[in-house]
Amino acid sequence: MAVTSGExxxxxxxxxxxxxxxxxxxxxxxxxxxxxxxxxxxGHPPYLRGAFPEGYRSKPWRIFQLSGxxxxxxxxxxxxxxxxxxxxxFIMEHDRxxxxxxxxxxxxxxxxxxxxxxxxxAVQLSARDTALVVEGIDQQKYFxxxxxxxxxxxxxxxxxxxxxAKRRGVDIASLTGTGQSDFFLTYLGCITKQQxxxxxxxxxxxxxxxxxxxxxxxxxxVSIAGYNGADTGLNAFQELGSVFACAIEHLDETVxxxxxxxxxxxxxxxxxxxxxxxxxxxxxxxxxxARKMWHDLLTSRYGITDSRALKLRIHVVTAxxxxxxxxxxxxxVRGTIMALASVLGxxxxxxxxxxxxxxSIPSEEAHHMSVxxxxxxxxxxxxxxxxxxxxxxxxxESISQDLEEKALGFLGDIEKEGGFIATxxxxxxxxxxxxxxxxxxxxxxxxxxxxxxxNVHVGEGDPFNVDGFQGADDVFERATKRLTDLRRTxxxxxxxxxxxxxxxxxxxxKNLMSPMLEAVEAEASLGEIGDIFREVYGDWKxxxxx
Amino acid sequence: MSNSIGGVGxxxxxxxxxxxxxxxxxSLDGHWRGVSVVARALRDVGFEVILLGMVKDREIARAAIxxxxxxVGLNIGGRMQVAERIIETLREEGxxxxxxxxxxxxxxxxxxxxxxxxxxxxxxxxxxxxVAAAIRxxxxxx
Numbered sequence: 277m278a279v280t281s282g283e284x285x286x287x288x289x290x291x292x293x294x295x296x297x298x299x300x301x302x303x304x305x306x307x308x309x310x311x312x313x314x315x316x317x318x319g320h321p322p323y324l325r326g327a328f329p330e331g332y333r334s335k336p337w338r339i340f341q342l343s344g345x346x347x348x349x350x351x352x353x354x355x356x357x358x359x360x361x362x363x364x365x366f367i368m369e370h371d372r373x374x375x376x377x378x379x380x381x382x383x384x385x386x387x388x389x390x391x392x393x394x395x396x397x398a399v400q401l402s403a404r405d406t407a408l409v410v411e412g413i414d415q416q417k418y419f420x421x422x423x424x425x426x427x428x429x430x431x432x433x434x435x436x437x438x439x440x441a442k443r444r445g446v447d448i449a450s451l452t453g454t455g456q457s458d459f460f461l462t463y464l465g466c467i468t469k470q471q472x473x474x475x476x477x478x479x480x481x482x483x484x485x486x487x488x489x490x491x492x493x494x495x496x497x498v499s500i501a502g503y504n505g506a507d508t509g510l511n512a513f514q515e516l517g518s519v520f521a522c523a524i525e526h527l528d529e530t531v532x533x534x535x536x537x538x539x540x541x542x543x544x545x546x547x548x549x550x551x552x553x554x555x556x557x558x559x560x561x562x563x564x565x566a567r568k569m570w571h572d573l574l575t576s577r578y579g580i581t582d583s584r585a586l587k588l589r590i591h592v593v594t595a596x597x598x599x600x601x602x603x604x605x606x607x608x609v610r611g612t613i614m615a616l617a618s619v620l621g622x623x624x625x626x627x628x629x630x631x632x633x634x635x636s637i638p639s640e641e642a643h644h645m646s647v648x649x650x651x652x653x654x655x656x657x658x659x660x661x662x663x664x665x666x667x668x669x670x671x672x673e674s675i676s677q678d679l680e681e682k683a684l685g686f687l688g689d690i691e692k693e694g695g696f697i698a699t700x701x702x703x704x705x706x707x708x709x710x711x712x713x714x715x716x717x718x719x720x721x722x723x724x725x726x727x728x729x730x731n732v733h734v735g736e737g738d739p740f741n742v743d744g745f746q747g748a749d750d751v752f753e754r755a756t757k758r759l760t761d762l763r764r765t766x767x768x769x770x771x772x773x774x775x776x777x778x779x780x781x782x783x784x785x786k787n788l789m790s791p792m793l794e795a796v797e798a799e800a801s802l803g804e805i806g807d808i809f810r811e812v813y814g815d816w817k818x819x820x821x822x
Numbered sequence: 823m824s825n826s827i828g829g830v831g832x833x834x835x836x837x838x839x840x841x842x843x844x845x846x847x848x849s850l851d852g853h854w855r856g857v858s859v860v861a862r863a864l865r866d867v868g869f870e871v872i873l874l875g876m877v878k879d880r881e882i883a884r885a886a887i888x889x890x891x892x893x894v895g896l897n898i899g900g901r902m903q904v905a906e907r908i909i910e911t912l913r914e915e916g917x918x919x920x921x922x923x924x925x926x927x928x929x930x931x932x933x934x935x936x937x938x939x940x941x942x943x944x945x946x947x948x949x950x951x952x953v954a955a956a957i958r959x960x961x962x963x964x
Contacts (some may be wrong), residue, residue, distance in 0.1 A: 372849075372850060372851055373849070376852075384878075385878070388878040389848070389900060389904045391900070391901040391904050392849050392900035392904055395849075395900055395901060465853065465855075466851065466852045466853045467852035467854060468850070468852050469850055469852070469875075469876045507855075508853075508854075508855055509855065597855075600945070601944045601945040602946050634944075634945040634946070635926065635928045635929075636928055709855075710858050710862075713855050713858060713859050714862050717859050717863070717949050718949075721948060721949050721950060727946075729946075731948070743930050744929070744930070820854065820858075821873045821875060822847070822852070822858055822861075
């Protein structure tokens with residue numbers, strides 16, 4: 277990747293991980309002139325240089341860290357810790373085993389691996405569990421991501437969080453936060469054992485979009501999120517192309533349903549997520565190009581003119597896959613570099629992966645460090661005082677144009693394959709990711725891609741001792757007890773009746789969010805809702821084996 | 823076409839120079855990047871790789887026996903107790919061959935699994951070393 281030795285001249289071409297050329301020197305002739313947005317100021321279309329004219333002067337980015345493990349009380353404690361350190365929104369991870377698959381904790385698949393329960397998020401099988409997580413946290417004060425990363429889990433996770441708010445007497449219309457319902461996670465990066473088909477997933481996402489517009493208007497209903505595509509192997513232009521292909525599916529489907537004006541849908545979808553890794557300049561370019569592509573897509577394809585819809589807001593998570601297992605403290609530097617790229621790219625929200633990412637979920641120390649990295653950038657560097665400080669760089673503007681061209685090409689390829697969902701159903705997109713995964717490993721093996729502590733400067737001794745965070749070990753037992761208590765103490769007739777309504781609604785194809793909320797309010801459990809989904813929607817046919 | 827990423831597809835080598843590797847995930851976490859890369863590298867040198875995905879301990883053991891595996895690979899994405907139970911079950915069911923593991927395995931667990939004779943390849947392990955281990959571990963086969 278890097279030029280390491282030998283004669284250097286400006287003709288020598290190196291390449292980024294996406295295959296974009298890197299010349300030794302860039303000059304004025306490399307800067308694009310035509311309709312590229314280079315000369316438009318931040319806050320002006322096509323927003324290449326920034327969505328808002330004053331950038332971080334008008335609003336600092338949100339410090340927004342992925343968090344959660346163990347019992348609901350453990351997760352709540354960690355969230356309160358992060359908020360106290362200065363996090364400005366919070367994320368509630370749910371236990372993968374139960375949440376992703378819509379299983380109660382006594383499902384045979386869970387029991388057979390019971391020690392894993394709670395390893396990567398708190399077990400939340402009912403609104404009562406969710407209430408334990410957010411105890412002592414003011415839901416009206418903070419922007420929240422209450423879980424629902426996987427598509428089929430999102431309606432439950434949102435309903436549980438909103439139900440807790442209602443029980444506290446809070447009007448859910450006043451809440452701010454975001455859903456996830458992440459197609460890239462669910463159908464590309466982290467394939468679950470059971471999942472509703474992707475087409476039904478799209479239907480459910482549109483249900484959430486319609487529901488939020490009416491009842492939770494400040495909420496970002498779903499997140500079009502490239503992170504998991506990128507960390508599974510998609511390169512920068514593939515991430516961009518597929519993210520917008522995913523957005524197109526959502527826009528077209530909500531238009532077809534006809535419940536909301538397109539501008540309103542575009543506004544609600546305009547909070548997107550990207551991954552930033554160690555390809556510093558290319559990743560900065562990616563964030564800038566994302567804003568321009570969103571603007572161009574909405575204006576040219578959908579005829580949208582409302583600037584509030586045309587301004588893309590970006591959340592970045594730094595690449596977990598860039599964090600090394602070897603000498604983990606080096607990852608503090610990697611986290612800082614990736615966070616810096618994110619800020620230079622003008623993100624609205626940022627999560628920095630923990631230095632122990634390759635070993636475990638974040639320890640308290642790693643979480644602390646991720647917040648501090650962001651705060652040091654925010655307070656000590658003066659960088660936030662200038663919008664798009666690298667704008668006009670010969671190199672950055674040149675690579676931004678290259679990237680956009682390739683991203684539009686990839687978007688075209690997806691459309692030729694029948695659209696984003698078709699490329700998930702067929703495994704076409706998985707094939708692209710897989711090829712890149714292998715190429716990256718081969719490049720590390722050959723040394724053409726260098727990673728300190730992994731293939732260069734290896735084995736010189738790590739003075740730090742990081743052994744991985746182990747979480748809590750009583751999670752399964754306590755979750756089982758809470759579930760037993762729930763079934764014993766709830767009004768069973770009310771729960772069963774609400775579940776019947778939910779099932780009927782799923783069968784008719786009407787919007788399922790209201791009956792979902794009613795079922796969760798009536799103390800239905802996650803697994804009971806999952807049984808309905810499995811019966812009505814069936815299983816997605818996974819296009820790959822692993 | 824798409825199956826070439828994982829299942830017995832175009833990249834599998836029916837001429838199996840080195841033998842059969844049965845690979846399973848120990849947890850219900852479906853990140854497949856690691857498994858996919860390792861399976862491809864093993865196939866490239868002439869292993870036959872059978873991918874089981876997320877299945878329970880008994881199913882892994884049964885597959886290892888039924889497929890006459892020369893090597894079992896575990897992709898560990900959860901706690902070590904689950905991996906240990908799978909290893910125990912493999913032995914109980916009569917699988918006598920070697921076992922190796924990859925995934926998010928923290929240092930303390932690498933040491934622990936090492937005591938059970940399971941060689942571990944945590945993140946950052948070289949593909950060459952993984953392939954070399956597979957060849958070495960299966961070299962005693964008939």
